[in-house]
Amino acid sequence: MRISVFGLGYVGSISAACLARAGHDVWGVDINPEKVAMLNAGVSPVMEPGLADLIAEMRAAGRIRGTCSSAEAVAATDVALLCVGTPGQPNGSPDFGALTRVAEDIGRAIGAREQPYTVVIRSTVLPGTTERVVGAALAKTAQPNGHPPTALAVSPEFLREGTALDDFKHPALTLIGCDDPATAERVRSLFDGVEAPVVHTSLRAAEMVKYSCNTFHALKICFANEIASVCEALGTDGQEVMRIFRLDEKLNVSAAYLRPGFAFGGSCLPKDVRALVKAAHVADVDVPLLSAVMASNSTRVLRGLADVLATGHRRVGVVGLAFKPGTDDLRESPCVELVKQLIAEGRDVRILDELVSRGRLVGANRRYIETELPHFSTLLCDDLPQLIEHAQVLVIVHDGAAGAAAIAAARPEQVVIDLTQNVKRIERAPLEPRARAAASLRAKPVELTS
Ligand SMILES: NC(=O)c1ccc[n+]([C@@H]2O[C@H](COP(=O)([O-])OP(=O)(O)OC[C@H]3O[C@@H](n4cnc5c(N)ncnc54)[C@H](O)[C@@H]3O)[C@@H](O)[C@H]2O)c1
Structure with a gap:
């Protein structure tokens, strides 16, 4: 393919060279004449x-x-890869000025073309930027010329400086964000020599994946460092602790606990997080990240509460009371907390949780619920029809069969809020089964190859 690479910084220089190595015909474009001269002299700009x-x-x-x-x-190529910088401004927002200027330039240039042009954003950009910034700038400058169609896609770069040539050839995945399958296929052929699964998703999801990855990497570093600081204060070796921590590929270094949903709870996680943070504070060790975990968890409950209150309805049916499905353990259950807050806000709440209804609560579990929600048994429904009969709003806090059955049984006029899937409010689609309506609200990435 004939490709323009805009921006000859780290990402652009590496992409240009690797795409040329893969057999493409590449033009490197930069506003800095020194970098352009270096490339033309066969010297790397970075x-x-x-x-x-x-x-x-x-x-x-x-x-x-x-x-x-x-x-x-633009005249010499069919595809542009935008690799210009998106530096942070003093207030934290990224500066998309360079991206806007490049898109305006391309817009002006494509007016002189007869063939369609594809613009692929490789820079790191926030969700919506490709359409609102790049698309708008292209449209603004290209429109008066009656330009041929321009296709837009996002393909974030995952390379790391220092190992970039190898990372380009063997990334964890090639991500293509694009709302048009034909363009996605064209962008995929750019990366034919790259040995990685190709994942196709929406423009916005692809833009967001890049930020999620970088933020998670930053989070991991800070987590390991804070744990090591606590280790030092408590007389143990942080390197040894984290070495063993990494050996658990089932729960620690894995997909476990990485699906958005409702808050955590139970008899272990909250108490152990609090204990570790307290031990750090007693030892005068600052652990701002670990200290924020419980507060972050509470926001999930408050968000769920706000979503229910926003419906304006009084009669609420909650699916789930134990801290997770498959148990009758109510200790520190975020569902109990949500129910308490709903009652405090004057809502008439009924609950469906088969295991809690059937179980005989004993010991610490019983003491907990008698303190937190003494009249909980009067709120329990015997079965789903009873809950459906009561509710104007159905709140799903347990995923799995119970939640799915409630969503499927909901009446058209009932509002369903599925906190297990992060779905604020499932709008009724009258001709479709409700479960399908819920699913349609979620992004659906499509695997092209793997
Ligand atoms: N550096 C990395 O390791 C890395 C990895 C993945 C993603 N990214 C992202 O990729 C993007 C580029 O990062 P970078 O480190 O290569 O940036 P960089 O600052 O090294 O390079 C940006 C280049 O764009 C050029 N430029 C600016 N305006 C231009 C214009 N109007 N026309 C043509 N060229 C123009 C600059 O002269 C510069 O050479 C950023 O969004 C960054 O967040 C960077």
Whole structure:
């Protein structure tokens, strides 16, 4: 393919060289004439192991060249990869100025083309930016010329400086965000030589995946560092503790606990988080990340509460009371907390939780609920029809069979709020089964290959 790479920084220089290595014909574009001159001299504009040799080789083979002229690059290519910087501003918001200027330049240049043009955003951008910033800038400058169609896609870069050439060839995945399957297929062919599963999703999901990844990486680093600080204060070795921690690939280094849903609870997690934070504070160790965990958890309950109150309805049916499905353990259940708050707000609440209804609560479990929600047994329904009969709003806090059955049985006029799926409010679709309506509200990534 004939590809323009806009921005000859780390991402652009590496992408340009690797795409040329894969056999594509590449134009590197930058406003900085020094970088363009370096590329044309076969010299790498950035320091990266292996890149100098690759650029020299690709330049000698005539597969890569540089220009400061967007018009020249757009005229000579069919696809543009936007790799310009999106630096943070003092208030934290990213600066999309360079991206806007590039898109405006491309818009002006595509007016002179007869063939359609594909613009792929490789820079890291917040959800909505491709349409609102890049799409709008293209439309603004290209429209008067009666330009040929422009297709938009996002394909975030996952490389790390220092190991970038290898990361380009072997990323964890090739992500293509695009609302048009034909464009997605064209973008996929850019990365034919890349050895990774290709995942196709919406523009916004692809934009957000990149931020989620980077934030999670940052979170992991801070978690390991804070744990190590507590280890030191408590007389143990943080390296050894985290080495063993990483050996658990079932619950620790895995997909476990990474599905958005309702808050955590139970007899272990809350008490142990509090105990560790308290021990750190007693030892004068600052653990801002660990200290924020319980507060973050509470926001899930408050958000669920706000969603229910926002419906304005009084009669609420809650599916689930124990801290998770499959148990009658009510200790520190976020469902109990939600019910308490709903009652405090004057709502008439009924609950369906088969195991709690059938079980005989004893010991600490019984003491807990007698303190927190002494009249809970008067709120329990015997079966789903009883709950449905009562509720104007159905709140699902347990996933699995009970939640699915309640969603399927809800009447058209009932509001369903599924907190297990992070779905604020399931709008009724009169001709479809309700469960399908709930599913349609969620993003549906499609695996092209794996
Ligand atoms: N550096 C990384 O490791 C990395 C990894 C993944 C994603 N990203 C993301 O990729 C994007 C680029 O990062 P980078 O580190 O390569 O940035 P960079 O600052 O190294 O390079 C940006 C380049 O864009 C050029 N530029 C600015 N305006 C231009 C214009 N109007 N036309 C043409 N060129 C223009 C600049 O001159 C510069 O050479 C950012 O969004 C970044 O967040 C970076």
